[in-house]
Amino acid sequence: MSRNIGVIGLGAMGAGVAQSLLRAGFAAHACDLRRDALDAFAAQGGVACATPAELGQRCEVVLTLVVNAAQTETVLFGEQGAVPAMARGGVVIASATVGPEFAAALGKRVEAAGLQMLDAPVSGGAARAASGQMTMMTSGPAAAYEKCEDVLSAIATKVYRLGAEHGIGSKVKIVNQLLAGVHIAAAAEAMALGIREGVDPQALYEVITNSAGNSWMFENRVPHILAGDFTPLSAVDIFVKDLGLVLDTARRSKFPLPLSAAAHQMFMMASSAGHGGEDDSAVIKIFPGIIE
Numbered sequence: 001m002s003r004n005i006g007v008i009g010l011g012a013m014g015a016g017v018a019q020s021l022l023r024a025g026f027a028a029h030a031c032d033l034r035r036d037a038l039d040a041f042a043a044q045g046g047v048a049c050a051t052p053a054e055l056g057q058r059c060e061v062v063l064t065l066v067v068n069a070a071q072t073e074t075v076l077f078g079e080q081g082a083v084p085a086m087a088r089g090g091v092v093i094a095s096a097t098v099g100p101e102f103a104a105a106l107g108k109r110v111e112a113a114g115l116q117m118l119d120a121p122v123s124g125g126a127a128r129a130a131s132g133q134m135t136m137m138t139s140g141p142a143a144a145y146e147k148c149e150d151v152l153s154a155i156a157t158k159v160y161r162l163g164a165e166h167g168i169g170s171k172v173k174i175v176n177q178l179l180a181g182v183h184i185a186a187a188a189e190a191m192a193l194g195i196r197e198g199v200d201p202q203a204l205y206e207v208i209t210n211s212a213g214n215s216w217m218f219e220n221r222v223p224h225i226l227a228g229d230f231t232p233l234s235a236v237d238i239f240v241k242d243l244g245l246v247l248d249t250a251r252r253s254k255f256p257l258p259l260s261a262a263a264h265q266m267f268m269m270a271s272s273a274g275h276g277g278e279d280d281s282a283v284i285k286i287f288p289g290i291i292e
Contacts, residue, residue: 002025002026002027003026003027003060003061003150003151004026004027004029004058004059004060005021005026005027005028005029005059005060005061005062005063005151006028006029006030006031006049006055006056006058006059006061006062006063006082007021007028007029007030007031007062007063007065008030008031008032008052008055008062008063008064008065008066008075008082009031009032009064009065009066009067009071009075009096010030010032010034010037010038010041010065011032011065011066011067012125012126012129012233012234013065013095013122013125013126013129013134014030014032014063014065014066014129015037015040015041015126015129015130016126016127016128016129016130016131016134017063017065017122017129017134017155018030018041018046019044019130020129020130020131020132020154020155021151021154021155022044022045022046023132023154024132024150024153024154026151026154027047028041028045028046028047029046029047029048029049029055029058029059030046030047030048030049030055031048031049031050031051031052031054031055031075051080052075052076052078052080052081052082052085053080053081053082053084053085054080054085055082055085056081056082056083056084056085056086056090057085057086059086059090060086060087060089060090060091060147061090061091061092061093061147061148061151062082062086062090062091062092062093063092063093063095063151063155064076064082064092064093064094064095064096065095065096065122066096067096067238067241068096068097068098068241069096069098069099069102071096072094072096072098072102072106073106076092076094076106076110077109083109083110083113083115084113086113086115088114088115089114089115089116089147090115090116090147091115091116091117091118091144091147091148092110092115092116092117092118093117093118093120093148093151093152094106094110094117094118094119094120095120095121095122095136096121097121097170097173097174097177097241097242097245098121098170098245099170099174099245099248099249100167100168100170100171100174100249101167102170103119103166103167103169103170104119104165104166104167106119106166107119107140107166107167108166116140116141116143116144116147117140117144117166118138118139118140118144118145118148118169119138119139119140119166119167119168119169119170120136120137120138120139120140120169121136121137121169121170121172121173121176122134122135122136122137122156123135123136123137123173123176124156125220125233125234126233129155132154132155132156132157133156133157134155134156134157134158135156135157135158135160136152136155136156136158136159136160136169137160137162137169137170137172137173137176138152138159138160138161138162138169139161139162139163139164139165139166139167139168139169140164140165140166140169141164142164145161160172171249174242174245174246174249175246177239177242177243177245177246178243178246178257178260180217180239180242181239181242181243181246181260181263181264181267182259182260182263183215183216183217183218184217184221184239184263184280184281184283185262185263185266185267185283186215186218186263187215187217187218187221187222187281188221188225188266188281188283188284188286188287189266189287190208190213190218191204191205191222191225191284191290192284192287192290195290196287196289196290201225201226202226205222205223205226208222221279221280221281222281224279224281225281225284225291228291229279230275230278230279230281230282231278231279232277232278232279232280233279234279234280235276235277235278235279235280236267236270236271236275236276236277236278236279236280236282236283237267237271237276237277238280239263239264239267239280239283240264240267240268240271240276243260243263243264243267244264246260246264247260247261247264266283266286267280267283269283269286270282270283270285270286273285273286
């Protein structure tokens, strides 16, 4: 019989992970606050669960793909949390972007409940999640990996094992988010300058993507700006949060991050101007007269 695997959170990444699990032949279960997301998942052959507790009771491996530490806390240990409902020996794969200290403490609590945990943030975007080609930055005990090798193989092409201690995976994800946020902010600033100087935006994009100034984020996000479509795949407020985690982590060791701080302020400006729920490329809107 297929193994029962659960996904909590059917957002841009979680929905793709759930699809990958179904495609790999698992008995995939999911829980989400949005009824329409659950209905769509059920229509694909998945099992919709009303609460994290119901999902935890049914599944031996549970992945959390929620937004932040507070949501992770709620879905795992809240009133209807998954952890108390899971059978001993099960595995939690915690994939939200959270602070390393939170991830380390979470691992201890999960283990105290008789379960195993992988600190396992993810990267790659919605398209790679849907195709099972994510990158995972993981850390945790060998026993946890042994129980979910097949799950990891189904959802990611690159699973980096970074150490046995919870929190290492989250530290690497924080560094990744530093670069991602700075690159998006720099891409927005560069496009804003080019547009202000009268350069054709499409031509500018074509030149930069074939020149040394290109980055993955420039190539991926600038098309949203060119199309004027700021439907969120990853929102401005995600980088308000993630760059905030970057700065919090560095602040504890009194480590200076001037570029991260500047990028964080740019996303904060966009959010305070009412663009927090828009695609993160909407950070370009902080430059006056560029985007109508």
